[in-house]
Amino acid sequence: MNDIVTAGILVIGDEILSGRTKDKNIGFIAEYLTNIGIDLKEVRVVADDEADIIAALDALRSRYTYVFTTGGRGPTHGDITADSVAKAFGVGIDLAPGFKIGNVIVMAGVPSIMQAMMDIVAPKLKSGVRMLSDTVRANAREGDIGGPLREIANAHPDTIIGSYPFQDEDKKPNTNLVVRSRDPEKLQAAMNAVKQMLADLNVLR
């Protein structure tokens, strides 16, 4: 079994922090990494400030297999991202977004360009065993199934069980239950337990 491969994302940009621009990159990269078996563990958004960028970069790159950065002001202010990455690594580089140094992949902030860069870099990355997931609609309020769900989670340690409340088409509170695991048999066993629990609950009503 492969090692678990992890990642952090560092989004750089005053315009994200001011709310002027709404980030579209975190969700895209998160989904992309999940699909290629890389676990995204943490995201940080910092200003276009060299000290802030370096501090966040150093925290993330020491902790995770890969760090993906997006954004940072472009040519106007001397490409602060490239400068900050170079300082964090203690090297002199003169590169635009689109490069990889050590375990850090520096990408553009414009979503279409960032996405093209992901397609180029992805085949070169070490990837882990893909996380699998399965979802069931509970037809129950989240609070009503919390107890039994916790028992199932405890009994199935190599799985992650999440509950996601939503309002259904009849405006009733409903819940999606998602089981995730890298092991298809363990995923199946936990999902079976979840479905049995839901069936039992419905009998009791």
Add this chain to the structure above:
Amino acid sequence: MNDIVTAGILVIGDEILSGRTKDKNIGFIAEYLTNIGIDLKEVRVVADDEADIIAALDALRSRYTYVFTTGGRGPTHGDITADSVAKAFGVGIDLAPGFKIGNVIVMAGVPSIMQAMMDIVAPKLKSGVRMLSDTVRANAREGDIGGPLREIANAHPDTIIGSYPFQDEDKKPNTNLVVRSRDPEKLQAAMNAVKQMLADLNVLR
């Protein structure tokens, strides 16, 4: 002149990191805070993991005036957010999202509920002098105005000048220039310099 009031956001949720759910809260809170004169300085997204939540919370709450948290699994797993916040403060609390302890405001992850909570909490917050901004369309490529723009930025220290490239309706690379300042006169002076620079450039073409 009031002090500058700062904030951090802590988004908690495996489902954001897996890409299953796309965050809509960061952009909303960022814009909201800008509008009430609070400077958002940093955002972190971490998993539904107590140690990760506490570490991020402690980093943010010691650094900024306020910390806003969103999400964290609900009743299913014993409301990990409330438990983690309580541990970070070393107190025993038994509260659902929607509470404020110290400088930390704990909010729900569901956007409509989170937004209602912001409206309730906002009037109780200390707020600073609102950041003002003005935008001009350069009708130029970002790279072509980087040099003169840097000179203007250096000559106007109490302003922040950002350039945001976009593709215009004729599919040409274009750039929005945004000047921000808390001081309306300094904002005006810097914007005048930017507009003069753009006018000079167009003469030269």
